[in-house]
Amino acid sequence: MSTVYLNGAFVPKADAKVSVDDRGFLLGDGVYEVAPFYQGVPLCMDRHLARLERSLAGLRIDYDIAGLEVVLQKLIEVNELESADRALVYLQITRGVAPRTHYFPEGPVEPTVYAFAKAWSRPPEDAWSRGFTAITVPDRRWMRVDIKSICLLPNGLAYQDAREAGVDDAILVRDGVAIEGTHQNFWGVIGGTVVTHPESNLVLSGITRGVVLEVACDLGIPVQERAIQVEELRDAEELFFTGTTAEVRPCVEVDGRQVGKGGAGPVTRRLSDGFLARVAQTREAAAAATP
Numbered sequence: 596m597s598t599v600y601l602n603g604a605f606v607p608k609a610d611a612k613v614s615v616d617d618r619g620f621l622l623g624d625g626v627y628e629v630a631p632f633y634q635g636v637p638l639c640m641d642r643h644l645a646r647l648e649r650s651l652a653g654l655r656i657d658y659d660i661a662g663l664e665v666v667l668q669k670l671i672e673v674n675e676l677e678s679a680d681r682a683l684v685y686l687q688i689t690r691g692v693a694p695r696t697h698y699f700p701e702g703p704v705e706p707t708v709y710a711f712a713k714a715w716s717r718p719p720e721d722a723w724s725r726g727f728t729a730i731t732v733p734d735r736r737w738m739r740v741d742i743k744s745i746c747l748l749p750n751g752l753a754y755q756d757a758r759e760a761g762v763d764d765a766i767l768v769r770d771g772v773a774i775e776g777t778h779q780n781f782w783g784v785i786g787g788t789v790v791t792h793p794e795s796n797l798v799l800s801g802i803t804r805g806v807v808l809e810v811a812c813d814l815g816i817p818v819q820e821r822a823i824q825v826e827e828l829r830d831a832e833e834l835f836f837t838g839t840t841a842e843v844r845p846c847v848e849v850d851g852r853q854v855g856k857g858g859a860g861p862v863t864r865r866l867s868d869g870f871l872a873r874v875a876q877t878r879e880a881a882a883a884a885t886p
């Protein structure tokens with residue numbers, strides 16, 4: 596059975612218990628992070644923790660994250676995931692346990708801190724090359740999706756719509772703009788330029804998005820951070836998603852219409868290869884730093 600972390604202790608998952616008065620359970624009053632490990636080496640952990648701090652500040656949850664990095668690394672070790680090609684840690688912090696009120700608890704409350712680790716895998720090469728499909732769905736989320744809050748109901752409903760339509764994800768559309776996927780950022784290759792929504796309150800500032808922007812810059816691929824109008828999807832040469840467990844993932848069909856020539860496009864492939872090279876460099880640097 597997996598070992599999880601709950602409020603300072605590593606415990607078997609079955610023994611991890613949270614109060615029914617937890618504000619995460621009653622009100623969705625909490626934030627989360629998902630961070631990847633490649634053969635036990637974290638990728639961009641500093642950026643994930645910085646985003647966590649911004650999310651906590653956004654909800655005014657007072658919690659000092661010092662020490663969490665060690666906890667997450669230990670979670671990988673105790674679950675014997677150090678040799679896994681790909682693993683992740685999920686970390687959730689809620690405002691804590693208090694009698695239910697919509698406003699914040701009046702007295703001091705200890706946030707509830709929960710984390711688990713698990714392995715995940717990249718799709719096989721042939722499936723990746725064939726690519727992934729999507730539908731467009733209205734973006735019904737609140738106006739602060741830059742905060743990685745645990746309130747994921749609109750994301751879940753849109754993803755369920757996608758599954759029921761027999762496709763791989765939904766592209767969330769607000770005011771005619773293709774913002775992002777249900778759990779991954781969204782990109783286009785339009786007129787030879789790589790385009791993705793700029794950082795704002797309307798989009799999650801993906802850590803993979805940041806790395807892929809750097810990779811594009813290193814490769815000399817022109818990039819523009821701007822809104823992608825939904826009508827532009829029709830003529831885009833390529834579309835793709837990025838995210839912690841998506842890495843770089845080609846999107847080859849939207850609302851039943853083929854994108855570009857179909858299959859993973861050349862720019863998507865270069866960015867994916869560049870991203871995987873970054874992962875390999877991070878692993879090599881970590882190995883070189885180990886005495």
Ligand code: PDD
Pocket residue numbers: 629775776777778779780799800801802803804837838839840
């Ligand atoms: N999802 N956009 C949304 C709405 C997301 O939920 C995520 C991450 C991303 C990509 O961010 P990153 O590159 O930092 O993973 C974009 C996580 C993985 C999840 O909910 O499981």
